[in-house]
Ligand SMILES: CC(C)[C@H](C(=O)O)[C@@H](O)C(=O)O
């Protein structure tokens with residue numbers, strides 16, 4: 422009896438060193454401009470080529486502007502980063518979704534939407550949110566730059582086997598509660614280190630009912646509770662999403678693949694190192710009030726009082742509140758905000774834009790709010806147009822920007838000014854994450870939409 426994780430892991434072991442790490446075969450390798458330059462430089466120095474170029478895909482996402490992408494990148498550092506990636510793609514003969522390419526976008530958005538991410542695979546990228554791809558029933562995890570070089574050269578990586586944890590979400594999510602609320606709720610319960618050393622499988626009725634987009638949002642945030650990654654057993658929803666996607670198997674191969682994919686689930690009675698359950702029907706729309714993703718609460722709740730915080734955490738709790746300029750015990754409902762960011766590999770997919778648009782339809786953006794709506798990829802951008810969402814958004818006072826990581830980590834011009842509050846659908850609210858001194862309130866697309874309309878932290882009431 423095996424867990425899903427065990428099945429995929431065991432199928433990819435090349436060799437196992439006694440008392441040492443496992444040499445794991447990697448099916449798919451994604452690279453972006455931030456964590457790959459030294460890896461390619463290393464190959465060059467050693468006179469090596471990329472071992473399996475067909476299994477490697479490059480995209481530019483972190484440093485790209487979200488306006489005027491047809492013009493040269495103004496910022497010198499960013500331009501160098503992207504130019505280096507372009508050069509490496511050319512020199513090593515790799516598939517590259519560069520700036521201006523119709524498939525360009527955030528690595529964790531373009532992999533799945535092009536069918537490069539598939540059940541049963543091992544997937545790596547020099548990026549912590551590689552966990553996103555686990556939504557398809559894959560072992561997907563972030564690696565460091567020296568490992569990027571190792572994978573480029575050998576298509577293998579050395580890894581010690583993580584422990585396994587299953588997190589069950591029983592019951593159903595209430596209307597207006599999104600996968601992001603589920604994830605923020607989970608991290609608030611688990612803390613940012615509660616899953617350290619584990620690979621998590623998400624299971625239960627509420628997980629089964631999530632769309633692929635929702636599953637990606639949930640798996641994306643696994644890393645924020647310390648997990649090595651998160652995965653969900655593939656099912657009809659997964660197959661439906663993948664069918665017909667460019668790199669998905671076709672014809673007879675498709676049938677064979679689905680037959681195999683159907684075996685990718687945890688056997689009844691298989692043992693996890695740890696197992697926890699949550700009641701999904703209890704979850705309400707969430708926001709964060711502090712400077713790590715574990716400092717979350719229901720939109721309608723109050724920040725804990727100092728006495729509710731454990732002694733050893735008090736200092737960091739107070740430091741976080743000072744940075745945010747919030748008071749212990751304060752209720753945030755009705756608090757004015759300045760910026761709204763819809764996007765990132767957490768919530769930059771079509772479903773997120775549909776949810777946001779549906780909410781703002783027939784309403785108007787608050788005058789004092791600057792809203793950055795950044796699709797996760799050009800495919801998402803075009804789908805927004807095809808579905809006419811852009812017109813509805815325009816009528817409500819919103820404009821779409823061009824795809825990229827954008828204000829999620831502000832490596833481009835999209836920086837939230839110091840002291841300003843941003844309700845952001847991204848995944849990290851660290852100090853300075855969205856710009857020096859910027860104050861981030863993480864939320865799902867509906868809470869972000871409600872904030873954009875009212876200009877305040879608001880409960881996203883649906884009609
Ligand atoms: C730049 C990259 C290494 C980083 C990551 O690994 O996650 C980034 O994507 C982030 O979200 O902080």
Ligand code: SF4
Nearest residue numbers: 550765766826829830
């Ligand atoms: S969108 Fe944000 S979290 Fe995702 S890869 Fe880009 S910077 Fe990292």
